[in-house]
Amino acid sequence: MSDDVIDRSALRRLLKLIGGDPEDLGDLLRDYQDQAPELASRIGAAARSNDLEALRIAAHTLKSNARDFGAMRLSAICEELEQECRSGAIADPVSKADAIASEEAAARQALGNVAAEDIL
Amino acid sequence: MTDSPPAKENAEQAAGPDASTWSDKAERASILVVDDSPLSAAKLAMAMRALGHATETAANGADALRRLRERPFDLVLLDIVMPEMDGYAVLEALKADETLHEIPVIVISSLDDETESVVRAIKLGAVDFLPKSFEPEILKARVDSSLTRKRFRDRELEYFRDVEQLTRAAHVIEAGAFRPAELEIDDVAARRDPLGRLAIVFRSLAREIYEREKQHDRTTRTLRGTILVLVAGGIFGIAPALGRMAAGLGAEPLGLVLWANAVSAVVCLAIGIARDGWPRLRLAHLPFFLLWAVILGCLYQFLTVMIAKHVEASMIALIGSSRGFMVFGLAALIALEPPNLRRLAGLGLGFAAIAAVLLFRGAGGDESSLFWLVAALALPFLLAVHTLLMTWRPRDLNAFATVGLVMALSVLLLAPVASASNALIWPVPAFDRLGLIILVLGVASGVAIAMALDLVATTGAVFASQMAYSQTLAGIAWGMLLLGEQLPPVAWGAFALVVLGFWLVQPKQAGDEFSVTVPINRS
Numbered sequence: 001m002s003d004d005v006i007d008r009s010a011l012r013r014l015l016k017l018i019g020g021d022p023e024d025l026g027d028l029l030r031d032y033q034d035q036a037p038e039l040a041s042r043i044g045a046a047a048r049s050n051d052l053e054a055l056r057i058a059a060h061t062l063k064s065n066a067r068d069f070g071a072m073r074l075s076a077i078c079e080e081l082e083q084e085c086r087s088g089a090i091a092d093p094v095s096k097a098d099a100i101a102s103e104e105a106a107a108r109q110a111l112g113n114v115a116a117e118d119i120l
Numbered sequence: 121m122t123d124s125p126p127a128k129e130n131a132e133q134a135a136g137p138d139a140s141t142w143s144d145k146a147e148r149a150s151i152l153v154v155d156d157s158p159l160s161a162a163k164l165a166m167a168m169r170a171l172g173h174a175t176e177t178a179a180n181g182a183d184a185l186r187r188l189r190e191r192p193f194d195l196v197l198l199d200i201v202m203p204e205m206d207g208y209a210v211l212e213a214l215k216a217d218e219t220l221h222e223i224p225v226i227v228i229s230s231l232d233d234e235t236e237s238v239v240r241a242i243k244l245g246a247v248d249f250l251p252k253s254f255e256p257e258i259l260k261a262r263v264d265s266s267l268t269r270k271r272f273r274d275r276e277l278e279y280f281r282d283v284e285q286l287t288r289a290a291h292v293i294e295a296g297a298f299r300p301a302e303l304e305i306d307d308v309a310a311r312r313d314p315l316g317r318l319a320i321v322f323r324s325l326a327r328e329i330y331e332r333e334k335q336h337d338r339t340t341r342t343l344r345g346t347i348l349v350l351v352a353g354g355i356f357g358i359a360p361a362l363g364r365m366a367a368g369l370g371a372e373p374l375g376l377v378l379w380a381n382a383v384s385a386v387v388c389l390a391i392g393i394a395r396d397g398w399p400r401l402r403l404a405h406l407p408f409f410l411l412w413a414v415i416l417g418c419l420y421q422f423l424t425v426m427i428a429k430h431v432e433a434s435m436i437a438l439i440g441s442s443r444g445f446m447v448f449g450l451a452a453l454i455a456l457e458p459p460n461l462r463r464l465a466g467l468g469l470g471f472a473a474i475a476a477v478l479l480f481r482g483a484g485g486d487e488s489s490l491f492w493l494v495a496a497l498a499l500p501f502l503l504a505v506h507t508l509l510m511t512w513r514p515r516d517l518n519a520f521a522t523v524g525l526v527m528a529l530s531v532l533l534l535a536p537v538a539s540a541s542n543a544l545i546w547p548v549p550a551f552d553r554l555g556l557i558i559l560v561l562g563v564a565s566g567v568a569i570a571m572a573l574d575l576v577a578t579t580g581a582v583f584a585s586q587m588a589y590s591q592t593l594a595g596i597a598w599g600m601l602l603l604g605e606q607l608p609p610v611a612w613g614a615f616a617l618v619v620l621g622f623w624l625v626q627p628k629q630a631g632d633e634f635s636v637t638v639p640i641n642r643s
Binding site: 032056067068 | 163
């Protein structure tokens with residue numbers, strides 16, 4: 001299941017970028033898993049209050065973080081939302097925020113299931 | 121650039137900063153990562169540490185500017201999308217800041233419309249960018265390249281600063297008087313390139329000129345000092361002969377001194393006023409002048425009269441010649457002039473010469489008691505203190521005005537004493553012999569002391585104290601001229617030895633405040 005959600009080559013690239021220490025990658029992964037749900041809920045709150053600036057920045061951050069950890073689908077829908085925020089034309093932000101929240105949960109679970117040997 | 125042929129490297133070295141090591145990638149750099157996302161910031165910080173660099177992270181634009189102003193960084197990795205102050209605003213702030221605009225910035229775009237954001241960032245001064253998705257090799261290559269450019273730019277700026285420093289040193293010399301310490305080109309001279317060698321040559325020439333001029337100044341002051349010692353001592357030395365002539369006319373010594381001091385005061389004040397106008401006296405100077413008047417005008421004169429009754433004149437002159445040693449010792453004691461063997465030998469030579477002359481003339485042949493011989497030491501001691509006082513005189517008054525004031529004060533102090541002891545004499549208004557003696561004595565004393573002030577300022581107190589020798593020799597010569605006394609042949613030898621002593625004592629060396637002016641020929 002994780003194969004569909006997480007791009008392992010992205011994780012390998014991240015590991016190489018930070019110097020190849022799996023412990024460092026583990027630290028970063030824990031940070032991601034702490035921060036991603038918080039970003040998803042910030043996106044939900046901004047969507048409900050129609051705060052486009054907060055929505056754009058939160059979507060941008062989650063997009064970059066998700067891409068670093070190989071959650072490409074999550075990254076893509078965040079990017080879509082960010083772009084809509086920048087253009088000012090956004091249709092039904094709340095349902096988009098909900099979609100991001102459920103994709104984020106799926107990605108986080110999938111990341112938890114990625115075996116170390118898949119990356120190393 | 122490391123692959124450049126040697127000839128090209130040499131050409132670059134000669135033309136500007138040393139470019140031979142500017143691709144040194146192993147150097148550890150200091151990098152600031154600016155990203156509002158803690159995760160992205162941590163990722164980039166780990167990546168930079170993996171490349172061997174030291175990193176700090178800033179969570180927003182304002183935090184980044186604060187850190188950049190606190191300490192120097194070699195490179196900034198800057199996120200564009202941040203709340204409140206975004207990456208563009210940070211770039212604008214850096215560009216506007218004189219101290220920060222040289223720091224290279226690599227922006228991290230992560231935007232969909234990458235081209236637009238990158239173009240805008242580069243227009244604002246960013247040196248490079250990281251695309252939305254980048255490989256570790258790309259990051260390394262871009263960081264290395266930016267750091268290499270930064271290091272080269274740093275060397276270039278340092279070179280320009282050093283050229284400016286050397287130019288400033290040239291301006292210092294061109295502007296007039298200089299001291300080597302003011303040139304401040306030691307850092308430039310430490311460079312191992314043509315600019316450093318130029319600074320070394322420049323510094324060596326400046327030091328050599330300075331030392332030569334300092335030596336020249338000392339030689340000039342030795343000559344000027346010798347002439348002043350001989351002339352002032354020669355004039356001052358007339359006093360004993362005139363004193364004996366006045367005594368022959370039955371004049372009271374204290375009364376004679378009082379009138380001579382009054383003449384000195386009038387003549388010296390007149391010369392002082394003619395030269396620089398009315399002396400601007402300050403109340404703060406009064407205690408100093410009073411002390412001087414008491415020591416020179418009262419105590420010294422009074423004791424001279426007292427001791428002259430009990431000790432033979434030539435013996436007083438011999439004891440008086442020890443003044444040089446007293447000034448030497450006192451000046452060393454109060455750290456005014458450091459003692460050295462050469463100066464002590466010079467003073468000793470002069471003293472020995474005077475002692476030989478006086479002993480040859482039969483000094484010490486009388487029955488002076490030991491008490492009065494020891495008491496006679498007070499005379500050179502008082503003159504030694506007088507010589508040192510001359511060193512500290514207020515420099516805003518000229519020498520003649522100073523002597524005039526001291527003499528006037530001493531008249532005011534001596535008059536009651538002379539009156540009480542019935543020593544007051546009243547020269548007749550007509551220009552009689554006593555009147556002439558008083559006039560010559562007053563003018564000679566005043567002029568000689570004023571010259572002595574100039575002498576102390578030129579050569580320092582120790583050299584000036586040799587006036588004791590020239591004064592004694594002149595005393596003998598004046599005695600011969602005015603009183604028909606015989607000048608012993610040994611006096612000529614003594615004169616030569618005293619002059620040799622001048623050469624050994626040498627004036628006080630110029631201090632660090634000494635500066636040199638080099639004439640610049642612009643043709």
